Amino acid sequence: MTAFLLASIPLVLVIGALRDPTKSVHGMLGSALWTTLGPHFMLLSLLAFGLGFYAFRRWPRKITVLSLVLAGCASIGSTFITGTIIAATNMAGGKINPLSSLFLRSMTAGGPDETVAVATIDGRPLQAAIYRPALPQSAAPVLMYVHGGGFMTGSVTETDADLRWFADLGWLVVSVDYRLFPEGAPTWDLAPADVACGAAWLNSNAARLGGDIDRLAVLGDSAGGNLAINLAYAAARGDVETDCGEVPNASAVVVQYPAVDPLAIYEHWFPVRGFQPRMLVTGYLGGSPHAQPDRVRAVSSYTYIHDRAPQTLILSPEQDGLVPAWSVIRFAEHAQQAGVDVELVRIPFANHVYNQIAANSLGNRARRSITVHYLTERGLAPGASH
Structure with a gap:
């Protein structure tokens, strides 16, 4: 029995x-x-x-x-x-030790070395969490991270353990803030502006922090993946306008389960009360996407595809119930056809936030090791030739 x-x-x-x-x-x-x-x-x-x-x-x-x-x-x-x-x-070039993955750890690792206000917007500080390399370097490669949360929740430290892990390997890691939508107050135009402001601040301060902004990779998860792609692709075309300063060009983009297609997300239900795709998209846009075509166009990552976009790694869990995996795969194929250097990695038997439940898990190790391999191959890792 x-x-x-x-x-x-x-x-x-x-x-x-x-x-x-x-x-x-x-x-x-x-x-x-x-x-x-x-x-x-x-x-x-x-x-x-x-x-x-x-x-x-x-x-x-x-x-x-x-x-x-x-x-x-x-x-x-x-x-x-x-x-x-x-x-x-x-x-995909990553590495997992299943025995080590038995020993799970918290996604909280003590917090950033410093949290700074990059700007004050509507009386609220727009923050950035800074994780310095374990060993001081004169020009460490830079990771700018944009958190997820359906544009409704999340914080600059929600993947604290991962951000610290990358910093311990030698990256200067900066996690940027953006306005989240409260009920009845959409942020479809505000969140991208905030991320651009954070990127401009990083452009001005990376050298002071010991980073090499010419070796910048922009990372993002879910909603943050949407913001990361849109920012980096628009910046490569010179289409980003912000009063915060000049937005740097990224050398690479690394995103997971990015919310690239708001219509696909809106029409794809997820059995978790309080975090349904339809509610998230409606809250972010300020109404049904069918009634807001201009706003859909402004936030859709398809709008920003062009052949000068930075090389991109997309990690897509094959059984994603929040951001439909097929919508991510379709976007990757469309971008490839447009001339973007896109590498798509499918994670089998995995759902949304597959890597964020616990540090050192199979999914967490997959995300970390595949990312390191990708950036190393492109000269964007500590010690890599460039």
């Missing part, structure tokens, strides 16, 4: 991982947990199989046979899913 119960947990989630995450909570959980707890589910399945085999040897009855079969299925399924995630990461 113990083996039966232990095997049931990973087996239910194996089945859930094969379901559409937008259609049921079961499918959502099945795709949300494997990139965090895959190795744990493998161990649980193997333990269940061992107990089932032991019980079968001693009491060869129907219930022990059923327990053994369930445990075997759970072991095969969990090993396949976890191995597929690791293999996809390796194919």
Whole structure:
């Protein structure tokens, strides 16, 4: 009976991982947990199989046979899913140690070295969190990070552990703030202006902080991925206007599950109350996108595609229930056809924020190691030739 119960947990989630995450909570959980707890589910399945085999040897009855079969299925399924995630990461140049990934850590790592106000807007300071390289450098490569949160929530330190990790490897990391929409006050035109202001501040202060602005990579997740792409692509075309100063040209863009297509997000439901795609898009735009075509055009990343856009890495979880994976893949293909150097990495059995539930998880290691490999190959990592 113990083996039966232990095997049931990973087996239910194996089945859930094969379901559409937008259609049921079961499918959502099945795709949300494997990139965090895959190795744990493998161990649980193997333990269940061992107990089932032991019980079968001693009491060869129907219930022990059923327990053994369930445990075997759970072991095969969990090993396949976890191995597929690791293999996809390796194919993209990343690296995951499944044993090390058993030891999860908090996404909070003590906070930034400094938080500064880059501007004051509507009486509120627009902030930037600064993570300095572990070893002082005269010209460290620079990462500018734009957080996610559906344009409604989030903060400059929500991925604190990752930002500190990149700084410890030698990057100057600056996470920039932007206005989030409260109910009835859309920020479709304000959030991009704030990110541009943060980028202009970084352009003026990177050298003072020990960074080389000529080796700038702009990173962003979800809503922040939209803002990162739009800013970097527009800056490369000279289309960014801000009173905060000159916006630098990025050498690369690295985004995850970017909200590139507001219409696709609006029409794609997600079974989590209080964070539905339709509500997020409506709140950001100030109404239905069908009634706001000019605003949709202003925030859609398709608007900013051109053949001089910086090289771009896009990480897309294949079972994303918030930002539809197909919409991200379609954007990547469209940008490639327009002449943009886009590398698309699909993360199997993964949902939205697959990397942010716990530091050191499978998904977290995938995000970190693939990003480092990509930037190193392009001379944008500490110690890389440029």
